[in-house]
Amino acid sequence: MNAMTIKHHLPDELLMAYSAGELSEAVNLIVATHISLCDDCRAALGSYDAVGGAVLDTCESAPMSGDSLASVLKLIHTRDDDAPEQEIRVPETDGILPAPLRDYVKGGLDSVRWRSAGMGVKHAILPTSKDATARLLYIPAGTAIPDHSHNGLELTLVLQGAFQDEDGYFGRGDVEVASEDLHHTPVADISEDCICLAVTDAPLRFKGLMPRIAQPFIGI
Amino acid sequence: MISNTVLLPECDPAAVANGLKIRDSCREVSDGKIVLNDGTLNITTPWVDDLLAVRDTRDEAAFIRVFQHFGPRVKAFLMRTGMDAALAEECAQEVLVTVWNKAHLYDATRASPSTWIFTIARNKKIDVLRKQRRPEPEDLPWGPEAEPDQADLIGLQQESEQLGRALRDLPQKQRELIEQAYFGDLSHSEIAERTGLPLGTIKSRIRLALERLRHQMK
Numbered sequence: 001m002n003a004m005t006i007k008h009h010l011p012d013e014l015l016m017a018y019s020a021g022e023l024s025e026a027v028n029l030i031v032a033t034h035i036s037l038c039d040d041c042r043a044a045l046g047s048y049d050a051v052g053g054a055v056l057d058t059c060e061s062a063p064m065s066g067d068s069l070a071s072v073l074k075l076i077h078t079r080d081d082d083a084p085e086q087e088i089r090v091p092e093t094d095g096i097l098p099a100p101l102r103d104y105v106k107g108g109l110d111s112v113r114w115r116s117a118g119m120g121v122k123h124a125i126l127p128t129s130k131d132a133t134a135r136l137l138y139i140p141a142g143t144a145i146p147d148h149s150h151n152g153l154e155l156t157l158v159l160q161g162a163f164q165d166e167d168g169y170f171g172r173g174d175v176e177v178a179s180e181d182l183h184h185t186p187v188a189d190i191s192e193d194c195i196c197l198a199v200t201d202a203p204l205r206f207k208g209l210m211p212r213i214a215q216p217f218i219g220i
Numbered sequence: 221m222i223s224n225t226v227l228l229p230e231c232d233p234a235a236v237a238n239g240l241k242i243r244d245s246c247r248e249v250s251d252g253k254i255v256l257n258d259g260t261l262n263i264t265t266p267w268v269d270d271l272l273a274v275r276d277t278r279d280e281a282a283f284i285r286v287f288q289h290f291g292p293r294v295k296a297f298l299m300r301t302g303m304d305a306a307l308a309e310e311c312a313q314e315v316l317v318t319v320w321n322k323a324h325l326y327d328a329t330r331a332s333p334s335t336w337i338f339t340i341a342r343n344k345k346i347d348v349l350r351k352q353r354r355p356e357p358e359d360l361p362w363g364p365e366a367e368p369d370q371a372d373l374i375g376l377q378q379e380s381e382q383l384g385r386a387l388r389d390l391p392q393k394q395r396e397l398i399e400q401a402y403f404g405d406l407s408h409s410e411i412a413e414r415t416g417l418p419l420g421t422i423k424s425r426i427r428l429a430l431e432r433l434r435h436q437m438k
Binding site: 024129 | 280284287290292293295296299300305308309312313316320321330331333334335336337338339341342345346350351352353355356357359360379383386388395398399402404
């Protein structure tokens with residue numbers, strides 16, 4: 001889709017850990033949202049899933065219990081009476097929020113329950129498990145977020161508009177991976193209000209894979 | 221119904237050979253070699269045909285072959301992620317039931333059977349161990365669906381086979397690092413304690429192992 005314009009991608013460790021199922025829900029959400037917009041990372045994920053399949057294929061096996069097949073056959077017989085279940089689809093696109101986000105917002109942008117964070121900046125925390133936090137941010141065009149540093153890792157994905165900081169220019173689909181040592185002053189592009197998904201991880205997960213906990217984007 | 225079912229011993233060579241057949245557009249000659257309608261010779265991975273038979277004709281004998289092969293592997297995978305044997309058994313059964321119920325979603329041009337079943341097992345792990353659902357990327361807008369291309373199908377399955385071979389051929393230490401990353405049975409810092417390697421080194425070794433996999437795929 002926007003593969004040609006996306007310049008800032010997810011790091012390999014994150015794609016691999018998403019494929020392995022080792023990330024917390026909020027981080028899974030930002031990975032799934034970026035992949036929805038980025039064909040390169042979608043293709044990379046496909047190859048990490050294929051590595052997972054190869055691992056499954058080459059690993060040792062554990063014998064199933066004696067009545068296992070009988071139980072499974074019984075289950076498929078009782079459930080097979082119905083037509084294949086229909087996948088429940090999330091609300092129609094509004095061109096801003098990709099499907100994984102619409103699923104958490106329960107609709108499009110107008111379903112987001114914003115709370116003010118001052119200076120015209122708004123945010124909305126999404127309902128994920130507590131081990132990491134996902135929030136939508138609304139930053140008026142041209143607004144600068146005061147200089148802030150991080151205690152750890154923060155991922156920010158642009159959904160609308162753009163922002164600029166010491167690390168570069170981030171437009172729709174770009175992800176900024178900000179670690180502890182990054183002091184940055186993101187400024188929303190003047191042309192349009194900027195909407196981002198920002199995820200901060202908690203210390204328990206990610207140990208080793210990524211740096212530790214991050215402060216929220218605005219330091220709330 | 222259950223009593224009528226022939227139980228195949230695991231790794232029945234006939235079942236494996238059966239998995240090598242691709243219906244309709246090609247015929248098997250010998251040793252799993254396949255001649256496509258365009259005359260090219262090809263070999264594909266086992267289980268594709270069985271999974272397609274489950275999908276298209278609800279073929280129970282094919283499902284049983286899939287069960288015999290993948291059940292014990294899924295169970296072992298789940299045990300390595302931290303489940304005890306009883307829970308892993310229960311979950312592996314549910315994974316195989318999902319294989320049957322969601323077979324209509326299987327697309328042989330997009331994933332090998334191992335890859336597809338891996339993703340189901342992984343989602344089961346997240347569901348059970350982390351009590352979370354897993355946000356999935358938005359489906360691509362495919363547009364009007366063309367007939368699945370046999371060449372795509374075989375290309376994908378061949379690459380998967382190659383990947384499996386490449387993984388088996390990795391030096392043992394590198395292979396173990398990749399397995400541990402997927403099983404999640406050790407965090408990188410625990411690997412560090414065990415191997416005495418600093419985190420940066422482990423990360424670069426995993427990257428190296430992946431690079432080597434990619435290289436061998438070429």
